[in-house]
Amino acid sequence: MGRSLDLRLMPLQQLLQQPAARLDRVLGVSLFGADAVPAPLRERGVPVVRVQAPVVGADGPVCEVWSSAPAVRCGRAAQAQWRATDELMFVSVDVDPQLPIEQAAAAAYRTLFDTVEAEGCPHLLRVWNHVGDINGEADGLERYRCFNIGRQQAFVERRRPVAGASVPAASAVGARADAPLLVYALAARQAPLALENPRQVSAYHYPADYGPRAPTFSRANLYGDDAPLLFVSGTASIVGHQTQHPGDVREQTRETLRNIAALADIARSARGVQLALGDLQFKVYLRAAADHAVVRDELARAAGPNAEVLFVQADICRRELRVEIEAFAWPGREHTCLC
Ligand code: 3EB
Numbered sequence: 578m579g580r581s582l583d584l585r586l587m588p589l590q591q592l593l594q595q596p597a598a599r600l601d602r603v604l605g606v607s608l609f610g611a612d613a614v615p616a617p618l619r620e621r622g623v624p625v626v627r628v629q630a631p632v633v634g635a636d637g638p639v640c641e642v643w644s645s646a647p648a649v650r651c652g653r654a655a656q657a658q659w660r661a662t663d664e665l666m667f668v669s670v671d672v673d674p675q676l677p678i679e680q681a682a683a684a685a686y687r688t689l690f691d692t693v694e695a696e697g698c699p700h701l702l703r704v705w706n707h708v709g710d711i712n713g714e715a716d717g718l719e720r721y722r723c724f725n726i727g728r729q730q731a732f733v734e735r736r737r738p739v740a741g742a743s744v745p746a747a748s749a750v751g752a753r754a755d756a757p758l759l760v761y762a763l764a765a766r767q768a769p770l771a772l773e774n775p776r777q778v779s780a781y782h783y784p785a786d787y788g789p790r791a792p793t794f795s796r797a798n799l800y801g802d803d804a805p806l807l808f809v810s811g812t813a814s815i816v817g818h819q820t821q822h823p824g825d826v827r828e829q830t831r832e833t834l835r836n837i838a839a840l841a842d843i844a845r846s847a848r849g850v851q852l853a854l855g856d857l858q859f860k861v862y863l864r865a866a867a868d869h870a871v872v873r874d875e876l877a878r879a880a881g882p883n884a885e886v887l888f889v890q891a892d893i894c895r896r897e898l899r900v901e902i903e904a905f906a907w908p909g910r911e912h913t914c915l916c
């Protein structure tokens with residue numbers, strides 16, 4: 578267990594040139610900067626999530642490709658598309674674009690829970706949430722805060738804990754203002770081990786200053802026994818529960834990387850996995866594309882010049898935050914750096 582998932586970053590053109598047998602090993606794809614899902618992928622039944630957020634620093638559409646052993650089951654229901662192996666599942670959820678954001682979040686998570694439970698992979702490892710106009714307001718409350726109410730509501734309804742070791746790793750960032758709520762996830766037959774960051778208050782214990790309902794996610798998840806996968810949640814310049822270095826993108830990047838390094842340390846003490854920043858693959862959300870060079874340079878300093886990184890323009894859930902970084906590591910990933 579645990580060796581059966583990897584993540585490759587590639588231009589969309591390169592994915593489209595892969596032989597069919599290779600595509601059958603693809604569990605799911607998240608596609609950035611494309612206007613539509615290419616027909617060949619749709620026709621082969623590969624779940625493709627089109628994220629309505631532009632790529633920064635690349636010429637054309639870029640995709641993240643999650644691969645595993647050959648998929649044994651796949652399906653498309655009215656509101657979800659998924660592919661699964663015996664052990665792991667990629668699922669993307671469609672939400673009625675007419676629903677207000679709170680109801681959309683609750684509906685998306687209900688569908689997510691229904692789908693993963695029906696397919697025998699009830700444990701959410703990692704969830705990605707893209708909320709259009711995330712800092713805008715709906716009925717006097719920030720849309721991200723409305724999203725948090727609906728998300729937590731679905732967990733409570735389904736008797737899933739909203740705090741502690743079984744909440745998923747996640748990111749929740751912006752998308753084009755008119756984009757419907759997008760939720761996609763990786764789920765597993767067996768439970769992961771959730772990690773919290775000693776430098777930060779657990780997000781599910783944030784005080785009410787950040788909204789009436791706390792966000793439901795863990796700081797990271799480890800999955801697998803001897804050589805586990807590590808999913809690092811979207812991580813920002815937050816210490817305790819407070820934003821650090823408001824408006825200063827360079828210092829925010831450094832603080833964020835200290836948070837991610839602290840999680841790598843916790844993974845080592847939890848399961849003995851030796852991980853340095855240079856062993857991780859990153860996705861960076863930039864509020865402003867103009868910050869790309871500064872963040873790229875800071876990341877290269879910390880993780881090495883060959884670090885694999887996807888930069889995306891997306892708003893972050895607190896207005897003062899300019900950058901958020903998530904990461905993933907898996908056994909067998911080539912080490913690009915020994916730092
Ligand atoms: C933070 O640490 C930054 O609501 O699912 C990061 C990762 C953030 C996930 C979520 C929010 C979420 O609070 C924001």
